[in-house]
Amino acid sequence: MLLTLTFLALTLSSAGAPAPQDLPAPEVQEPPKPGDLTDLSLEDLMKVEITTPARKEQKLIDTPSAVFVIRPDDIRRSGARSIPEALRMAPGLQVAQLDANKWAISSRGFNGRFSNKLLVLMDGRSVYTPIFSGVYWEVQDTFMEDIERIEVIRGPGATLWGANAVNGVINIITKSASDTQGVAASGGVGTDHRDFASARYGGAFGDSVHYRAYAKYQDDVGYDPNFDDWWMTRAGFRTDARPGENQSITAIGDLYDGRLGERVSIPALTPPFTQVYDQHVPVRGGNLLARWTYKTPQESQVTVQSWYEAYSREGGILNERRDTFDVSVDHRISPIERNDIVWGGEFRFTRDNLTQSDTVQFDPEDRDAMIASGFLQDEITLVKERLRVAVGCKFEYNTFSRHDHPVEVQPSARVAWTPDPAHAVWASAGRAVRTPSRGEADARLNIAAFPGPTEVALMHSHDFTSEKLTALELGYRVQPMKELTFDVATFYNLYDDLRTFEPDTPFLETTPGPPHVVQPFLIANKMAGRSYGVEISALAQPLPYWRMQLAYTFLHLNLSPDSSSLDPAAESAEHESPANQVYFRSSWDLPENFQLDVMPRYVGVLGAFDVPAYVELDARLGWRPRPNLELSLVGQNLIHRRHFEFQPALVFTEATAVERGGFLMVSMRF
């Protein structure tokens, strides 16, 4: 009533002037050509739906799994110059730096440089290396400003993603080329990140084809003055085309070339039985991905994706060259009411070419491997907007699975209950496996030598089978008020057939000389384990210009080797991930377009490595004098002059202490 009166008053008061409703309204007859909406009448404009399929927004609160999303603003304001640095803010992840160019990242424990229970995808391309089923983080990068989001999903994602998604999936997703038009450039100088520069240009052919290209360069001096400096250059492109209303085509490619400094210590058969040397590892690679999505009028959607990747890494003790080809098809359909079905298949072929050394030998040196998989999942809405259930299963054949059960079965069930829009409870149960890596199937790795001479070697075994996980999860999300969000995820994991190294009968070896005794440790599956944990994420905005983010991670891992296991170090993983971690970020918007972010973090003790608990602090001061110009002053690890975060295992590259540092960066857009 009051509104009507006000409106009347407003209309009456304008009686003298020409009434706006008498203005000539734009005339509209024909449906407009796509792209121009200004010819539409207001009524028709009200009917237009927002569509870039990449933009279909849904509330995270309903998601029946432990998800954390890192957005461009989080990356920019945290001062992260690389993907691993950005991942420090996610709850449930263990992120540690080994030296300036090496990272150990995992989800829910079992961390290590070669941690093998996490699946990482960049724009849909799996980036783990089958050599050890882990990720070379130092070569995973892009133009940081073009990242649309990083989804961090803890817990098994095996039903949809396959055999490495045991404890988590990280999805790095870049923006559509249509969202990155124009020129953007950034560059800076600093202490560890000594100098870096990157630029991107985005353009368009007509209304339906957008493209961008970027180039990036970085030169890091490293933490140790002698050996862990590194540099990397890369360039890439992305094209997004919409040839018709219902289809879209995306092509993405990257090339990189770099040198990674490191200090390696390898066993030697002559005194002092260790050989230490510094080297710069040449790494180079490239990839190309194409994706076609077709949406039928019945809301069913087909996606066909294919990618090829080639890379080489001349590590000295192991030179690797690998080519991988992958093709996958997904189909999403709602054949009956309240049922959303996703099903699909994937085929991957990978060929490697390994040159070995006295330290690492592969048998065979070159091997082809493949993965073939199919999955089906049905999501059923039991009560509209209140209760949903998703059940699914994935079947996967992997060359490295043991021959007597070559097909891995990975089912899962999830339920989400949303009693009202501000509360959600979810639960899940699932099974996931971590298939053997190429190294576990075929390698011998000499890890130590002693007077005698005696050499200790880790040996592959064809009896080694997949590690298995049964996971139970329970989560709760609540948004008591607009400015406050809580997300709690808990889990209970039961592992079986975990990897151990069992001592076997020593034997004499004459080549390479001098003759020596080899004490072999055979890879086996003689351990079970259980873990539980709590991950809390909170977001608060007490004032319009003040935001806070908190992530807390608690993890307990208990490993139980079989009574027949003689592995002396089987349980070390219990103490390779911190029990408690806290990350906090306070973001202030200050007057005159200044922004201040302060990010303390606590990481608990790593008993296995003698790494004490530590508190560290990053901070960023940003100033945007003009909308397209920004200056950032970033301080990293400000509390201690230097601190260790981790220690290597298996391959002994020397860890360096992370140093206090900082950089100044300029970002521009045109």
Added chain:
Amino acid sequence: MAMANEGSELVVRSGTGRLSTLTAALGLLAVCPATAQEPPKAPEYRIKAAFLYNFTLYTDWPPDSFPKDDSPIVLAIVGDDPFGGELDKAVRGKTVRGRPIEVHRYAKAGDALPCHLLFLSNEHARNLPQFLDRLGEPLPLTVGETEDFTRVGGAIRFFVEGNKVRFEVNTDALARARVKMSSKLLSLAKIVRDTEER
């Protein structure tokens, strides 16, 4: 629940391909009722740009806000420009009652020279009350997207409902800006008032 703008920490954008497979499987995708006829579709900020153009068509600014008869209608964007060229494309070559439309961009609201329509990015919309105090007369027609934009004195707020762009108009703010908006436009808007009478 208010999660559209600032609360977008809680919003996941579902991707294409494998990504949509994941998001769909995790239940991120809404169950879309199949419709016989596809509604027209366009990117979000192309739609919003078209709305801004329409606002100029259906709004009468006070005559003293134009130095001359053919002075342009000035649209200003303060802070991050989410339109990415769509607004320039939407108004290019168009005239409204003999006036061309110009798009200007400013780092902060204090820089915005007299303009007719002022779009504030979320970052700047948070400090809207202070900006309004700082802006000289005549006040522009302010447009924003933050949750409380119209409650703290802004004139028009875009929001998304059922995947379509909607807008909310604070009639008190219209009066303060001394603009007259056609009833046709107002009939399509959600009408709100200041939280407190001033």
